[in-house]
Amino acid sequence: MYTLTGVLWGGLMLKSVNLDKAVEPVYLLLLRRPGITIAEISAVLDIADTEVKKCLDVLADLALIRRSWQDPEILMPMNPEKVFEAVLSQKQAELAKKQHEMEELRAVAARLVNEYAVEYSYGRGEACERLASVEAVRARMDDLVAATTAETLAFAPGGPQTPENRAASRPLARSLLSRSVVMKTIYLDSVRNDPGSLEHALWLSENGAETRTVPVLPLRLQIFDRRSALIPINPEDSSQGAILVEEPGIVAALYAFFRLVWETASPIAQPKRTRDISAASPQERELLRLLAEGLTDEAAARKLGISLRTERRMITEVSARLEAHSRFQLGQRAAENGLLSPDASFTAQSGMT
Template structure:
């Protein structure tokens, strides 16, 4: 099931080249590596057997990080009898020996100012997995929709816990409707307990993932996630995406256990703001009467209008009264 020979220099070169040039022909890869097409094909077959290359839907190969390949290749073996433990450890060590090659090649794959289109579900998963495994400071995510797929939750929970264990700050913003989806609510509770921050808001523009404030992933088509993603490293675009995230994050409500059960009911302070809002008071007057800053009032009003789906302060007051939030 597993190869026992060493990964030779030619195979290592082929792997490195496939990380950098996923869509190039076998002949071009062979020329770059200084080997024959037959030798290149044999090396690719060996890398595929080790899980380091996977067939891409559009043809060719999708390179996989050594850690991910090791996890996939060895998952079943780790449940087998003890006598296979030495073979498993040896295989993992050989795969991890390529990490340096992978990271160096990965750094050369695209320059820091690039915007890259990634197609194919395997390639998309590989890119997201790679960002999560190698981020060092922060992961911020906007996730629209009423709830997460249970299979996605299962795989994300393990990776999220590993990321948080490295001391990475993780912030995830869901939609309010996700609170009514039990698997998503349990997922939010689990990773919150592990150190993540989870909030929800009314409307989100698109699914966005930002890693270390240096790379971002967003869908080519927000209605069809399988259509491909855009991998962004361009500083100007990243700056806009970070501001977009912070704008929606500041409007979000903490995803607490009480809110999961009872829904995003207003706090007493929010009810007080609503009463004054319905009375036609301006933000400065509300701030003065409640003893808080005008900026805090602006943020609370924005939250409330978003949750009520209101386009004006008057409409917010009417809808709050209809919801029984004020009397």
């Protein structure tokens, strides 16, 4: 007999394969009462035999049930673990493909921005407009928000948002949401550890906006109605101002890049998942990748929007789970567990020898 835990686990698996709501109770009943007949299922669930048979056809296609060898009228559930593993493998492959596409688009976007925005200074009314100060950017933002009618998309890097930034953004957000404009924002995972930033992100979600987080973002970005985009003149220092881009090709590339990042991001209200000793969170994976690329602890912490102390604590925790006693060994163990490329290694830095 299947335990209650097994039944609940089976229900979660069914959601992962997007079964119709009518099919799920049929399968769960089979888990609880293996050997039940079609007539008995119909009686217990109070549905017609024809509907039961349709549900059973779906379950049979997924290899979740079989007929008894002794009596074809008796239905037996199959172990759902194999199906779940296949679904998980498929989703992991899809995620890897999207991440690869995201890296390619990141490179294309960086090249386009460099060629069409950074090297040239355009006046207002041209395909690109240079806004040389924070004040100029905020003033232009007011115009853009007022003209937006359908959608605004944003990357918000830099880790926890300052109280000033949060206060300045709320009137703009209210203006957009009051007009039923779709508003999607991606923050760094590190905002989850800052009460003020987390409260602001949740406030956006509660008021109709959509907010997600990722371990690292390449630059600050705002896209309005897929027609114009604001990007920083210097991605490392947004105080130097921004470029307003209205070149269709550049905006389309930035929009595609945003969509790929959005699909791999986690909703702000999503609970943390437990993981085994060799697993790593997206933020930890990104930290390992940055260190493998040769970044110092300080530079990696800045990229992730976290303090140096937090970055080193993360290294210590990952090293403990992987039983690594040096930076070099951490690189080896991370690669062995599929967290890095096989030839990755770290140089020795302070905190580990």
